[in-house]
Structures are given as structure tokens and as C-alpha cells.
Amino acid sequence: MKNLSRKTLAAASAVTLGVGLAVTGGLAPAASAAGPDTTFLVLAPQGARTDKAAARVAAADGTVVASYDQIGVLVVRSTNPDFVTDVAGAGVDSVASTAGLGSALDEGETVEVSAAEAAKAANTTADPTKEPLYGQQWDLPMIDVPQAHAVNAGRADVVVGVLDSGISSSHPDLAGQIAKDKSASCLGGVADTTESAWNPTNSDHGTHVAGTIAAAVNGVGVAGIAPGVKVAAVKVVNNDGYIFPEAAVCGFLWAAEHGMRVTNNSYYIDPWQLNCRNDARQRPVWQAVQRALRYSQSKGVLHVASAGNSNYDLAHKVTDTGSPNNGTPEQRANLTNACLVLPGEAPGVVTVSAVGPTGEKSYYSSYGQGVVEVTAPGGDTRFRTQGVSSTLTDGILSTTFNTATRTNGWGFKQGTSMSSPHAAGVAALAVSAHPGMTSSQLSAFLGNTAEAISCPGGVYNPVPLIAAGPNAYDATCSGGARNGFYGAGMVNAYNVVK
Known part of the structure; x- marks a missing residue:
């Protein structure tokens, strides 16, 4: 929601939002071509630990930077342009890039x-x-x-x-x-x-x-x-x-x-x-x-x-x-x-x-x-x-x-x-x-x-x-x-x- 005192810090061009997917399938090979270093949220199934999801991340050429096993959520960085597809498999419930998902703070004038x-x-x-x-x-x-x-x-x-x-x-x-x-x-x-x-x-x-x-x-x-x-x-x-x-x-x-x-x-x-x-x-x-x-x-x-x-x-x-x-x-x-x-x-x-x-x-x-x-x-x-x-x-x-x-x-x-x-x-x-x-x-x-x-x-x-x-x-x-x-x-x- 746009807030009255929010800075309208619009980017110069449109950004692409990450796609969230329900994913299944076997291990996929890591992509060879490097893309921009991107942050992803990788979610294990509700109530499950993150160890299987972490293995999928590694196989998809990603790096876990934070593991919140209490809630089954990993914060991941990867340069693999196909990471969302490659990470799909058992142990991963959904995944999304957070690129472009930052919301501008309602700053206000002091x-x-x-x-x-x-x-x-x-x-x-x-x-x-x-x-x-x-x-x-x-x-x-x-x-x-x-x-x-x-x-x-x-x-x-x-x-x-x-x-x-x-x-x-x-x-x-x-x-x-x-x-x-x-x-x-x-x-x-x-x-x-x-x-x-x-x-x-x-x-x-x-x-x-x-x-x-x-x-x-x-x-x-x-x-x-x-x-x-x-x-x-x-x-x-x-x-x-x-x-x-x-x-x-x-x-x-x-x-x-x-x-x-x-x-x-x-x-x-x-x-x-x-x-x-x-x-x-x-x-x-x-x-x-x-x-x-x-x-x-x-x-x-x-x-x-x-x-x-x-x-x-x-x-x-x-x-x-x-x-x-x-x-x-x-x-x-x-x-x-x-x-x-x-x-x-x-x-x-x-x-x-x-x-x-x-x-x-x-x-x-x-x-x-x-x-x-x-x-x-x-x-x-x-x-x-x-x-x-x-x-x-x-x-x-x-x-x-x-x-x-x-x-x-x-x-x-x-x-x-x-x-x-x-x-x-x-x-x-x-x-x-x-x-x-x-x-x-x-x-x-x-x-x-x-x-x-x-x-x-x-x-x-x-x-x-x-x-x-x-x-x-x-x-x-x-x-x-x-x-x-x-x-x-x-x-x-x-x-x-x-």
C-alpha cells in the first residue's frame, strides 16, 4: 500500500518478480551459465526440516546464507539463472526470487x-x-x-x-x-x-x-x-x-x-x-x-x-x-x-x-x-x-x-x-x-x-x-x-x- 509519506522510489524500469512454484521431481544438474547473484526464499513442506531442501539448493548451484529450520525456510543466494527450476524436487515446497520484492519504507519528512x-x-x-x-x-x-x-x-x-x-x-x-x-x-x-x-x-x-x-x-x-x-x-x-x-x-x-x-x-x-x-x-x-x-x-x-x-x-x-x-x-x-x-x-x-x-x-x-x-x-x-x-x-x-x-x-x-x-x-x-x-x-x-x-x-x-x-x-x-x-x-x- 502506498503510504502518504512513502518515498516514491520508483526504479527506472520494471522489475521481474520471482515465481513461486509447487515443485516435484528428481535432482537436476546445476546450470553452467552464470546469471546475476540473486536471493531466493526456499520453503520446505510445512512442518518439515530443511535438510532435504538444503541438499536441493546445493545441487542447483545455490548457497544457503541463512537456515530457519524452526519454520522450514532457507535464504539462498545463487547465480544460476535456472535455479527455480533446478531446485525443484522432494523436500522443496515452493521457491521465489526476492529480486524486485523490496518495498520502500514509509519514510516521512522530518x-x-x-x-x-x-x-x-x-x-x-x-x-x-x-x-x-x-x-x-x-x-x-x-x-x-x-x-x-x-x-x-x-x-x-x-x-x-x-x-x-x-x-x-x-x-x-x-x-x-x-x-x-x-x-x-x-x-x-x-x-x-x-x-x-x-x-x-x-x-x-x-x-x-x-x-x-x-x-x-x-x-x-x-x-x-x-x-x-x-x-x-x-x-x-x-x-x-x-x-x-x-x-x-x-x-x-x-x-x-x-x-x-x-x-x-x-x-x-x-x-x-x-x-x-x-x-x-x-x-x-x-x-x-x-x-x-x-x-x-x-x-x-x-x-x-x-x-x-x-x-x-x-x-x-x-x-x-x-x-x-x-x-x-x-x-x-x-x-x-x-x-x-x-x-x-x-x-x-x-x-x-x-x-x-x-x-x-x-x-x-x-x-x-x-x-x-x-x-x-x-x-x-x-x-x-x-x-x-x-x-x-x-x-x-x-x-x-x-x-x-x-x-x-x-x-x-x-x-x-x-x-x-x-x-x-x-x-x-x-x-x-x-x-x-x-x-x-x-x-x-x-x-x-x-x-x-x-x-x-x-x-x-x-x-x-x-x-x-x-x-x-x-x-x-x-x-x-x-x-x-x-x-x-x-x-x-x-x-x-x-
């Missing part, structure tokens, strides 16, 4: 606060409202964070995985908040625990997300929703701003095997607006991601994800005209609910829509009855000016990292990329207060403690004068106490700890 504001006098209290920049964090009182902190600000043994572009380990609001022993880069589908590997390279998106979740209450900058917990950087966004399926699979497995209770996923996998399970090109990606999610959920991990910024009704999918977003867009019509946003629409994942400072749906936020679980502050810089101008402080203020100057700071972003970490932070407080909860119990608890918001009447038209057209952001909400715009309602930090 508007930094002034040096004077950032240098305000420090304080030494444990009150988030005393943080120097708290006055611009309208989002925290909206979800009762100060009241929650008076009861429980989070436990240090609770770790939230930030699957994103990395976290600045030198940021003064985050340096003591990062579980460095649980942080890694998953680029290429292989975990690299080197600190430089999981720090940001070309994007401060992950640093901003991490600050919303857990920025320290230390008299510097901003306050996080759960400053008592730790965040782990799980880097899944490469230096070009893309998330490839193998990195996401690695990230989910890394979180599962390193005791994380919550992950935040402010992205989607695959450059297509929707991943269609009935599309041979996309099905292996769905299978691999679904296996990784199920395994991590069985290990107690709750995954929280953004709904997307296309003002798209996820419950009524009809067409897809704007993807892939890294090639020449194709027209896909008559879509069904076999086509999903990943990871947001995968079973068990908490999908979060966004609201602005007025508490109403952000003009860009995607929605859908039965899809959106909860809502949270994500910012809306256009609502109060009716699209004529932008009110930047109606975005979300958090920690930033200027990748050009390699300096830390604070700044505003907006998007469901910002609402999702609000829900993840509240989930971290919930599991801090109720450590025995399973991931499914925690998911239900977030909804049961949310503050219900009713649907607006008629057609919702938040920005009628926006340059895109008077009806460009029209949307219709359906449902009652749980509805398409807000799910069960606004997450509430105090309700989960009181």
Missing part, C-alpha cells in the same frame, strides 16, 4: 525542532510532563501517559523490537534505552549483531519510532510512552530504503529467539499494494512471512503494525493501480480478501490506524472494519487548516537522527508509522503490568482497554480544500463500538496498568 527548544534547561524529575519538549507532545496526554507513569512506566526486562531502519545508539534520549545484546541487522536475511550494522545509515525512521516507544525521562528532549522498557534495533530496511522479505523473516525469528514481547512494524513487505496469496508470484512470500509470524507468536511475541497511509478501505479491496512501487505499476482488478497487506493483515497482528490532535481519523490513514484493531495518535498536519497549509506541530514529536550530518535531534513526523509505536508502547506497559499474558491475551487486552470512538456520520471529508481535490480523502466508516476507522478505539496507557 521537521526538526529548533536548537533553542532542544537546549531547554534539563530537569531531574521522573515526571514526563517536565521533559523539556513535552509541551509539544500532544499525543501523550491523549492516551493518558502521565497517569500511567504514576503507576507503571515499564519494566527493564520487557524488550520491544523495532523492526525498522535502525536506532541511533548515541542519541541522548535513547542511549540507555537500547538492549544492545538483542539488537541486530537482518539485511540479507542474516543477523549481524555489530553495533554499526544496526545503527541507521540513510534513514531516521527507526530512531523516531524508538523514541515514541521508550525515550528516557531524563530531563533531555522528549518522553517515551514506556521509558522503563528497553527497545532493540532490528534493522530490516536497507540503505536504499527497501524492506525485502528475507529481512522481515529474519527479524521475526530474531525477536522470537531473543525474548522480545512486542515488535513494532511500521512498514509493509513487498512493493505491491497488496500481497495476494492466490498469485503464484507472491504466495511463497506470504507463506514464509506467515510461518515466521506464527512461530514468533508461539514464543509470546505480539506484533503491532501500521495500517498504511493511502486512505484505503482494507475491508473492501477492489483494485490496485499504483504498484509495484519499485517498478512500472500494473492494473490489478477484481481483488479479493486473499490479497492482504503484510504484515498488518496477517492473523494475530495488531493493525493500527491514525488520528490527529482532534482525535479524528487522520486524512491519510487507511482503515477497514475487521482489519483495524485499535487507533492511536499518528499526526494530521492538514486537518485543522483544511488542506490549505501544513501545521507541522500537529505531527508526532520524537527522536531523530540527521543522516547527512550524523547528528541526533528531535523532530516531527506523521503517518500510521507513528501511530503503530504508540500502540506498541502501550502494549509494553501492559505486559510490564501483566507479565504472564500470552501474545493473544495481550492483543485482546489492548482492544478491551481502548477508549471507544464512534464513527462519524455520513461521508468523512476531513480536508475538502486539499490540493489533490475536494473529495480526494473522502472515506466512509462502518461498524458500531468496533468500527472501520478506529477498531476498538484509542489505546490507553493508564487503562492497561491501573
Whole structure:
């Protein structure tokens, strides 16, 4: 799904998507002619180990770079142009090249606060409202964070995985908040625990997300929703701003095997607006991601994800005209609910829509009855000016990292990329207060403690004068106490700890 703040990093030409195949047959000889070095996901049959698949890979002139035997998935590199055909055989269920399957990160524009504001006098209290920049964090009182902190600000043994572009380990609001022993880069589908590997390279998106979740209450900058917990950087966004399926699979497995209770996923996998399970090109990606999610959920991990910024009704999918977003867009019509946003629409994942400072749906936020679980502050810089101008402080203020100057700071972003970490932070407080909860119990608890918001009447038209057209952001909400715009309602930090 195209997100409002997504960089439209279109490639100069169309890319060829890998074909997923159900394969059978005997061993095939390795190809002799070399092609480009390509990454593949090779899936063993559900529930099977990967040893037979690994043998097929070797016979087809491939190299296993990561083996996730827990879920029967191999990440493979090969220059064999016939690898997909040659690897076919007993022990291999499906295979797909991931070339061209990187989805551009919903980056967003960072508007930094002034040096004077950032240098305000420090304080030494444990009150988030005393943080120097708290006055611009309208989002925290909206979800009762100060009241929650008076009861429980989070436990240090609770770790939230930030699957994103990395976290600045030198940021003064985050340096003591990062579980460095649980942080890694998953680029290429292989975990690299080197600190430089999981720090940001070309994007401060992950640093901003991490600050919303857990920025320290230390008299510097901003306050996080759960400053008592730790965040782990799980880097899944490469230096070009893309998330490839193998990195996401690695990230989910890394979180599962390193005791994380919550992950935040402010992205989607695959450059297509929707991943269609009935599309041979996309099905292996769905299978691999679904296996990784199920395994991590069985290990107690709750995954929280953004709904997307296309003002798209996820419950009524009809067409897809704007993807892939890294090639020449194709027209896909008559879509069904076999086509999903990943990871947001995968079973068990908490999908979060966004609201602005007025508490109403952000003009860009995607929605859908039965899809959106909860809502949270994500910012809306256009609502109060009716699209004529932008009110930047109606975005979300958090920690930033200027990748050009390699300096830390604070700044505003907006998007469901910002609402999702609000829900993840509240989930971290919930599991801090109720450590025995399973991931499914925690998911239900977030909804049961949310503050219900009713649907607006008629057609919702938040920005009628926006340059895109008077009806460009029209949307219709359906449902009652749980509805398409807000799910069960606004997450509430105090309700989960009181």
C-alpha cells in the first residue's frame, strides 16, 4: 500500500518478480551459465526440516546464507539463472526470487525542532510532563501517559523490537534505552549483531519510532510512552530504503529467539499494494512471512503494525493501480480478501490506524472494519487548516537522527508509522503490568482497554480544500463500538496498568 509519506522510489524500469512454484521431481544438474547473484526464499513442506531442501539448493548451484529450520525456510543466494527450476524436487515446497520484492519504507519528512527548544534547561524529575519538549507532545496526554507513569512506566526486562531502519545508539534520549545484546541487522536475511550494522545509515525512521516507544525521562528532549522498557534495533530496511522479505523473516525469528514481547512494524513487505496469496508470484512470500509470524507468536511475541497511509478501505479491496512501487505499476482488478497487506493483515497482528490532535481519523490513514484493531495518535498536519497549509506541530514529536550530518535531534513526523509505536508502547506497559499474558491475551487486552470512538456520520471529508481535490480523502466508516476507522478505539496507557 502506498503510504502518504512513502518515498516514491520508483526504479527506472520494471522489475521481474520471482515465481513461486509447487515443485516435484528428481535432482537436476546445476546450470553452467552464470546469471546475476540473486536471493531466493526456499520453503520446505510445512512442518518439515530443511535438510532435504538444503541438499536441493546445493545441487542447483545455490548457497544457503541463512537456515530457519524452526519454520522450514532457507535464504539462498545463487547465480544460476535456472535455479527455480533446478531446485525443484522432494523436500522443496515452493521457491521465489526476492529480486524486485523490496518495498520502500514509509519514510516521512522530518521537521526538526529548533536548537533553542532542544537546549531547554534539563530537569531531574521522573515526571514526563517536565521533559523539556513535552509541551509539544500532544499525543501523550491523549492516551493518558502521565497517569500511567504514576503507576507503571515499564519494566527493564520487557524488550520491544523495532523492526525498522535502525536506532541511533548515541542519541541522548535513547542511549540507555537500547538492549544492545538483542539488537541486530537482518539485511540479507542474516543477523549481524555489530553495533554499526544496526545503527541507521540513510534513514531516521527507526530512531523516531524508538523514541515514541521508550525515550528516557531524563530531563533531555522528549518522553517515551514506556521509558522503563528497553527497545532493540532490528534493522530490516536497507540503505536504499527497501524492506525485502528475507529481512522481515529474519527479524521475526530474531525477536522470537531473543525474548522480545512486542515488535513494532511500521512498514509493509513487498512493493505491491497488496500481497495476494492466490498469485503464484507472491504466495511463497506470504507463506514464509506467515510461518515466521506464527512461530514468533508461539514464543509470546505480539506484533503491532501500521495500517498504511493511502486512505484505503482494507475491508473492501477492489483494485490496485499504483504498484509495484519499485517498478512500472500494473492494473490489478477484481481483488479479493486473499490479497492482504503484510504484515498488518496477517492473523494475530495488531493493525493500527491514525488520528490527529482532534482525535479524528487522520486524512491519510487507511482503515477497514475487521482489519483495524485499535487507533492511536499518528499526526494530521492538514486537518485543522483544511488542506490549505501544513501545521507541522500537529505531527508526532520524537527522536531523530540527521543522516547527512550524523547528528541526533528531535523532530516531527506523521503517518500510521507513528501511530503503530504508540500502540506498541502501550502494549509494553501492559505486559510490564501483566507479565504472564500470552501474545493473544495481550492483543485482546489492548482492544478491551481502548477508549471507544464512534464513527462519524455520513461521508468523512476531513480536508475538502486539499490540493489533490475536494473529495480526494473522502472515506466512509462502518461498524458500531468496533468500527472501520478506529477498531476498538484509542489505546490507553493508564487503562492497561491501573
